[in-house]
Amino acid sequence: MDPLVTSEHYGSEKVQKWLAALTSSEVLWNSITTVVAPDLFQAGVLAFSEVIKKVQPKKKKVAVDSWPSIFSGLEIMANCVTFSHKDGSGSPSLLDLLVSLGRNHNATLALADLNAELDYSPGAMVYISGRVLEHSVGPWLNGEQFIIAHFMKDTVHNRVGVPRPWFPMQSFFLELVGRRQKGKMQKRGRK
Numbered sequence: 001m002d003p004l005v006t007s008e009h010y011g012s013e014k015v016q017k018w019l020a021a022l023t024s025s026e027v028l029w030n031s032i033t034t035v036v037a038p039d040l041f042q043a044g045v046l047a048f049s050e051v052i053k054k055v056q057p058k059k060k061k062v063a064v065d066s067w068p069s070i071f072s073g074l075e076i077m078a079n080c081v082t083f084s085h086k087d088g089s090g091s092p093s094l095l096d097l098l099v100s101l102g103r104n105h106n107a108t109l110a111l112a113d114l115n116a117e118l119d120y121s122p123g124a125m126v127y128i129s130g131r132v133l134e135h136s137v138g139p140w141l142n143g144e145q146f147i148i149a150h151f152m153k154d155t156v157h158n159r160v161g162v163p164r165p166w167f168p169m170q171s172f173f174l175e176l177v178g179r180r181q182k183g184k185m186q187k188r189g190r191k
Helices: 013-036 038-054 154-160 170-190
Strands: 073-078 082-085 096-103 108-111 116-119 125-128 135-137 144-151
Touching: 013 038, 013 096, 013 125, 038 154
Parallel strands: none
Antiparallel strands: 073 144, 082 135, 096 125, 096 144, 108 116, 108 135
16 A cells, blocks of 8 residues: 655645635634534544554655644635536545635525525535535626635545544434523523
8 A cells, every 4th residue: 555645735835825824714614513513523633633643744844734624625616617516535424515705796506406506605604415416606797706615535534444424413403402401491590
C-alpha cells in the first residue's frame, strides 16, 4: 500500500495563507455540524486524527494539522451553474455541507429527486447526501455567487479504518429538546 503523503501544493505559502484565512469560518461550520450531525462530526474528527498519525510529508515539512475542517475536501465554485449530478466519492451517510456565499444573488439549490428547490441566498447552509440526491444550482439573475462544498471522501475513511456515521435521526433532536426542557423544569422546581 502506498504511503499517505501531503499534496505538492499543500505546503505553498498561498495555500497556507488561504487556510489561515478560512479557519474562523471553518470553526463555525464545524461547530454547527456538531449540532446538526454529531456522528458526522465525530467521524470527520476521527478520520482526520488518523490521517495526521499516518501521513508522511514530502521533502519539506508541512504541518498537516493546519487543515481547518472536519471535512476531507473543499471545493470552491464561483459564479457558475452546477448541472444536475450525484457525487460519486462519498458514502451515502457522509453528508456534504454546501455553503452559499457572495452578494445580492437569488440562486436556488434544486433537488431533483425530491422535486424541490431551496432558497440558496448568501449565508444559506445545506447538508445533503450528495451521493444519494441529485442536485444542481441553476442560473441566477444578479450579484456574485460562490459556493464552498465540503465533503468527506469515502476512500479516506477506508484508508484510515474509520467507520461511516449513521444518518442523523429525528429522535436525536427530539431527545436533545426533551433534555433541555427537562433541565429547565428541574431548575424551576429548585427555586
